[in-house]
Amino acid sequence: MAHLAPGFLTDFNEPVIIVGAGLAGLMTALHLAPHPAIVLTKAPLGTGAASGWAQGGIAAALGPDDAPALHAADTLAAGDGLCDPQTVSRITSAAREAIEELARRGVAFDRDAAGALEFGLEAAHSRHRIVHAKGDGTGQEIMRALIEAARSAPSITLMEGVEARRLLTHDGAVVGLLAAGPQGPLTLASRHIVMASGGLGGLYRQTTNPRGAIGQGLALAARAGAALADMEFVQFHPTALDTGLDPMPLVSEAVRGEGAILIDETGDRFLAGQGRAELEPRDIVARAVFDHRAKGHRTFLDARRALGPRFEARFPSIAAKCRAAGIDPARQPIPVVPAAHYAQGGIAVDANGRSSLAGLWACGEAAATGLHGANRLASNSLLEAAVCARFVAESVIAAQTRVRVPALLPAMELPPAPDAGPVRQIMDEKVGVLRERSLLESAVAALAPLAKSNSPAADPAAVALIVAAAALMREESRGSHARRDFPAHDPAWGHRLTLRLHDAEAMARNILERQSAVAIGA
Numbered sequence: 001m002a003h004l005a006p007g008f009l010t011d012f013n014e015p016v017i018i019v020g021a022g023l024a025g026l027m028t029a030l031h032l033a034p035h036p037a038i039v040l041t042k043a044p045l046g047t048g049a050a051s052g053w054a055q056g057g058i059a060a061a062l063g064p065d066d067a068p069a070l071h072a073a074d075t076l077a078a079g080d081g082l083c084d085p086q087t088v089s090r091i092t093s094a095a096r097e098a099i100e101e102l103a104r105r106g107v108a109f110d111r112d113a114a115g116a117l118e119f120g121l122e123a124a125h126s127r128h129r130i131v132h133a134k135g136d137g138t139g140q141e142i143m144r145a146l147i148e149a150a151r152s153a154p155s156i157t158l159m160e161g162v163e164a165r166r167l168l169t170h171d172g173a174v175v176g177l178l179a180a181g182p183q184g185p186l187t188l189a190s191r192h193i194v195m196a197s198g199g200l201g202g203l204y205r206q207t208t209n210p211r212g213a214i215g216q217g218l219a220l221a222a223r224a225g226a227a228l229a230d231m232e233f234v235q236f237h238p239t240a241l242d243t244g245l246d247p248m249p250l251v252s253e254a255v256r257g258e259g260a261i262l263i264d265e266t267g268d269r270f271l272a273g274q275g276r277a278e279l280e281p282r283d284i285v286a287r288a289v290f291d292h293r294a295k296g297h298r299t300f301l302d303a304r305r306a307l308g309p310r311f312e313a314r315f316p317s318i319a320a321k322c323r324a325a326g327i328d329p330a331r332q333p334i335p336v337v338p339a340a341h342y343a344q345g346g347i348a349v350d351a352n353g354r355s356s357l358a359g360l361w362a363c364g365e366a367a368a369t370g371l372h373g374a375n376r377l378a379s380n381s382l383l384e385a386a387v388c389a390r391f392v393a394e395s396v397i398a399a400q401t402r403v404r405v406p407a408l409l410p411a412m413e414l415p416p417a418p419d420a421g422p423v424r425q426i427m428d429e430k431v432g433v434l435r436e437r438s439l440l441e442s443a444v445a446a447l448a449p450l451a452k453s454n455s456p457a458a459d460p461a462a463v464a465l466i467v468a469a470a471a472l473m474r475e476e477s478r479g480s481h482a483r484r485d486f487p488a489h490d491p492a493w494g495h496r497l498t499l500r501l502h503d504a505e506a507m508a509r510n511i512l513e514r515q516s517a518v519a520i521g522a
Contacts, residue, residue: 015157016396017177017190019164019217022049023139023382024364025196026146027389028396030105033155035397038188040179042163046143048212050198050365051382054139055252055317056122057132058102058386059379060095063119066127068093075380078124078281079373080479081494082230087351087370091380091387098386099131106145109133121257122378124281130379136252136315142382162186164216165415167193167224167360174224174359176409185414191359192396195221195347196385199365200234201247203464204340204432205424208240208250214420215463217366221347222462222501226357229368229498230345232470235376235480236433237341238262238286239301241334243325248339251301251318253282253378258314259306262289263333264297283375283480286338290433293337300333338433342381344372344480345470348498352395353388363392370496374479419456423447423464431468436484440472441511448508451501462501469504470497 016032018025021041029037042048061071071092076083099117103109110118110132120130133141150156161182168176168187176189197217201209222228239256240248256262256278261269262285270292271277271285278285289299303311311329312319322329347355347362349369355362364385371384430443447468450461474497476490477483 014190014192016192016194017188018194018196019177019220020049020196020198020364020366021045021158022051022196022198022364022385023142023146024051024366024385024389025194026150027386028194028196028363028393029156030146030149030153031390031393032396033153035400036155036157038157038159038190039150040159040162040164042161043212045158045160046147048210049143050209050213051139051143051385054142054382055136055250055315056254056379057120057130057138058095058099058382059122059125059129059377060099060131060383061092061127061129062096062099062117062131063127063129066129068095070126071095071129074124074126075371075377076373078375078377080375081373082479082496083373084370090351091369091371091384094387095383098383102142102145102386105149107133107142108145110135120254122253123256123276123279123285124377130254130257132254134316135313136254136317138382163417164197164220166412167220168409168412169224169357170410172358174357177220178412178414180414180417187409189409192399193360194353194392194396195360195362195366196364197366199343199346200463200467201340201343203420203423203427203460203467205246205428206240206337206339207247208237208339208341209247211247214418214460215343216418216459217362218346218463219418219459221355221357221360221362222466223459224357224360225500226355226360227348227498227500228345228466229348229496230372231343231467231499232474232481232497233344233372233374233479234340234431234467235282235342235344236286236290236338238282238289238338239336240339240341241321241325242337243335248337249318249321250341251334251336252315255301255303255307255315255318258303260301260303261306262336263300263302264292265300270297281375282378283482286433287482289336290338299336301336302333303329304331304333342376344368344374344376345467351391353392354395361392361396363388374481415459416454416456418459420460422450422457423460427464427467431464431471434482434484435471437472440468443468444472444504444508445511445515448505448512451505465508466499466501466504469507470499472507473497
């Protein structure tokens with residue numbers, strides 16, 4: 001890090017920098033108004049955020065037979081002992097306000113003839129409580145409305161085609177960031193930065209996430225010294241459309257909520273008789289599909305009897321994706337496979353979104369709030385982003401105090417554009433649906449040198465390394481983390497894991513030294 005000039009500037013109204021322009025980032029910016037905010041997005045607005053891909057909707061206990069306490073109970077059950085109960089209660093209780101806020105911002109939720117919200121059912125929910133828009137187009141509708149609102153807000157500056165590459169710190173606090181823009185390197189100063197950069201599903205070959213969802217915000221936070229939490233818990237969606245596309249189109253859990261069943265090539269309903277069958281939590285269904293495929297079967301989602309000709313009206317986006325692949329979901333079973341879908345882990349934050357690094361907040365999938373625990377309950381992700389955006393904005397505003405900041409930012413060379421290509425096969429083969437020590441150690445050993453390199457794979461490898469290290473540390477099976485060598489729940493592991501990048505690097509050194517000693521001995 002370069003020497004800082006002795007002069008200082010004093011400013012308590014500097015713009016907040018928000019990295020990411022999905023639901024979490026845009027809602028944070030809107031809640032900050034009239035305080036100035038700069039929103040960075042690598043892709044054109046509305047095209048790169050996973051929020052726009054969300055099909056199911058937003059979980060909210062708004063029905064006459066429902067209550068936030070019931071929603072909280074379902075969330076805790078799905079989270080398999082690792083949710084933070086206070087966080088769960090706070091977020092589920094704020095769902096009504098979040099839905100009303102989105103409606104005020106212009107989101108047209110689906111309603112019945114009387115104007116009341118319509119509610120869908122998804123796996124592991126005890127009530128119909130999924131608020132949706134345009135059938136399976138909830139994410140697109142939310143992004144449409146929020147982009148319009150952000151474009152018209154005078155306090156928000158939208159910077160498209162700009163990718164954050166490094167956080168800049170001074171005396172243990174954030175002071176700005178280094179980015180790559182259309183005209184080259186760009187340095188932005190701010191002591192208040194919000195990571196709303198999405199998840200890490202793009203670290204896997206089989207994923208339903210946008211290709212750009214490779215955990216770049218997590219890499220920036222980790223390299224600046226921030227703690228990450230729950231990184232071993234990567235949720236694999238059990239029903240990604242299996243037609244060879246990359247990324248893989250999602251076949252929403254709401255289709256199973258409407259009665260679709262999982263079958264194999266023989267027509268056998270292989271989940272029949274297992275609890276709630278297709279409506280078991282995602283980790284259970286994903287492992288069942290994975291196991292059945294491992295036995296040599298193909299797997300399909302069959303909506304012919306449950307929906308038939310109604311499929312297209314209820315799920316127009318999914319129907320279009322199926323038709324593009326030559327499949328008529330009203331008449332044919334849909335080929336499906338588990339794929340990396342959602343990261344329960346992320347930047348460790350407190351109840352207001354503050355990270356362990358002064359001046360850095362996180363919101364949305366980039367944050368580990370404690371809501372999801374070991375396994376995210378369906379449609380809680382958009383809820384978390386919408387609710388926590390307000391918490392984060394309020395916390396940032398409260399932190400806007402007059403302090404001394406360096407007049408010159410530290411100089412740093414612009415790292416190369418991140419490329420997860422070399423990481424994806426390692427993650428698919430060694431840190432996937434089912435894990436074991438030998439594969440995880442192999443992954444850690446392979447990822448560590450990449451993370452230390454100056455190559456485009458360095459940042460994706462750093463995030464993947466922390467995922468693999470956390471998975472290796474947790475010697476049990478819980479939620480979306482399953483170990484062949486530790487197949488049972490272990491009460492001793494009933495706590496969250498928090499890691500920093502140097503912890504994962506130390507683990508890698510130990511593994512590499514042990515492997516070297518074995519090789520010499522041989």
